[in-house]
Amino acid sequence: MRKIAANYIITLTGKPLKNGILVLNDDNVITEIIDTGGQLRDAEKIEFYNGILVPGFVNCHCHLELSFMKERIPAGAGIDGFIDGMVHLRKEDENVILHEIHKYDRIMASNGIVAVGDISNNSSSFELKKKSSLFYHTFCEVFHPDEKHADDEFIKGLALYQKAKKEYNLSASIVPHAPHTVSDKLFSLIKKHAAQTGDILCIHNQESATENEYFLSGTGKLYNKLKEIRKDSFAWEKKNVSSLKYVYEKLPPVNNILFVHNTFSSQNDIETASSYFKNLFWCLCPNSNLYIENALPDVHLLRKNKQKIVVGTDSLASNTRLNILEELKTISANFDNISLEEMISWACLNGAEALNIEDIYGSFYSGKKPGVVLLEKVNIQNFKLTQESKVKVIV
Ligand SMILES: [Zn+2]
Structure with missing residues (x-):
């Protein structure tokens, strides 16, 4: 037992509990949360830390298999430059990957991350x-903009999905990459499958202004x-x-769905999506947005519309770190008046809900095993992150 x-x-x-105590059993399950009323007694039996304890972070959007791409595509290239970088990437040795x-x-574990929503285009990360x-x-992400390839691409995605679930016992789903890379026919195959399984969905959404322009x-x-x-195969109206x-109606309304990026989502887009989807989460990856487009989503607009926000790092192709606290620092530095608790x-509870793991992760509650992370070098008086804030994993 630990206190x-x-x-x-x-x-x-x-x-938030001032000088509160978490009691954990030997399996790191929370057995009690003690509100001391701010007065800590019996100090010799307690591990005390300077800072703020929070549950382990849920990284809702990552591409772990692309970690080898760190610093290979220069920052500030725009989405077209980024696509160019991905298309012309030299083949990397499997051992390096x-x-x-x-x-x-x-590194994610040492950054206090306990759960990840991770995009896979192949099985290299499954083991x-x-x-x-x-x-x-x-x-398991699928994409092909050409209708002719919809069946083949879906079968490929289905094989990857079945491999993840059956061979590796992973939680998995089949998801579309983005509006501009998936044909109507491929969307309909994904929708049918998702409606049958109830699996969690995600889609890259409005990452650039030029996506809307398209x-x-x-x-x-x-x-x-x-x-x-x-x-020659390009035909677009x-x-x-x-x-x-x-694209929104090309996806089923009841599954959990994560819209990822939302850098150029308008009030009208938010209203459209939130009135159709019953379990909608808006995933922010601000450091990736700064890396590619040097832009940020309108976080206050999502808050004003009372939308559920989650946080992701995206991949190291478009970020320098896989660290949720760094994403929160960027939000905090660019948007006023968002409390640390919010x-x-x-980064914790909403993320756990999005990935359907809130029974274990996301908050401190008796019976859960969410991990315990210490935020150090925070401004305790104002309850604010500083640029020096860092994570220490306690449990
Ligand atoms: Zn992504």
């Missing part, structure tokens, strides 16, 4: 995920890049609506 205390505990099941997958799984101390939900007016940098890549408005609820 762990700190200046504050953000429980996410009640108000596996080495980086293992390395960054451990690691099976053995890891972290929980992984694997999003759908609204059939012009722009994304249009030009896709035309260049696909050459403008849709006169934003990318979100074009951001922690996005």
Whole structure:
């Protein structure tokens, strides 16, 4: 048994506890949360830490298999430059890919991350995920913009999904990559499968302004890049609506769904999505958005609309770290008046709900095993992160 205390505990099941105590059994399951009323006694039996204790973080959007791509695509290239970098990437040795997958799984653990929603285009990370101390939900991603390839691409995705579930016993689902990379037919195959299974969905959404331009007016940098890549097979008619408005009904309304990025989502987009989807989560990956587009989503607009926000790191192709606290620091530095407790609820409890793991993760509650993370070098008086804030894993 351990008794762990700190200046504050953000429980996410009640108000923050000053000098509160967490009691854990030998399996690291929480057995009691003690509100001391701010007065800590019996100090010799307690581990006390300076800082704020929070549950382990849920990284809702990652591509662990792309960890070898760190610093290979320059920052600030825009989405068209990023696509170019991905398309022309030199083939990497499988051992290097596996080495980086293992390395960054451990780095995520040391950054206080306990669960990950992870995109897979192949099975290179499956062995690691099976053995890891972290929980992984694997999003088996499919994409092909050409209708002719919809059946083949879906069968490939289905095989990856079955491998993840049956061979590796992983939690998994089949998901579309993005509005501009998935044909209507491929969307309908994904929708049918998701409606049958009830699996968690995700889709990259409105990551660039030019994605909306592609759908609204059939012009722009994304249009030009896709035309260049696909050459003769490229045929695109403008849709006169934003990318979100074009695709939302191509997905089932009841499954949990994570919209990832949302850098250029408008009030109208938010209203459209939130009135259709019953279990909608908006995933923010701010450091990736700064890396690729040097832009950030309108976080206050999502808050004003009372939307559920979750947080992800995206991959090391477009980020320098897989560290949720660094994402929260970026949000805190760029958006005023968002409390630390609110951001922690996005990064922990909302993330756990999105991945259907809130029975174990996401908050301090008797019977849960959410991990215990200490936030050090925070401004305790104002309850604010500083640029020096860092994570120490306690449990
Ligand atoms: Zn992504």
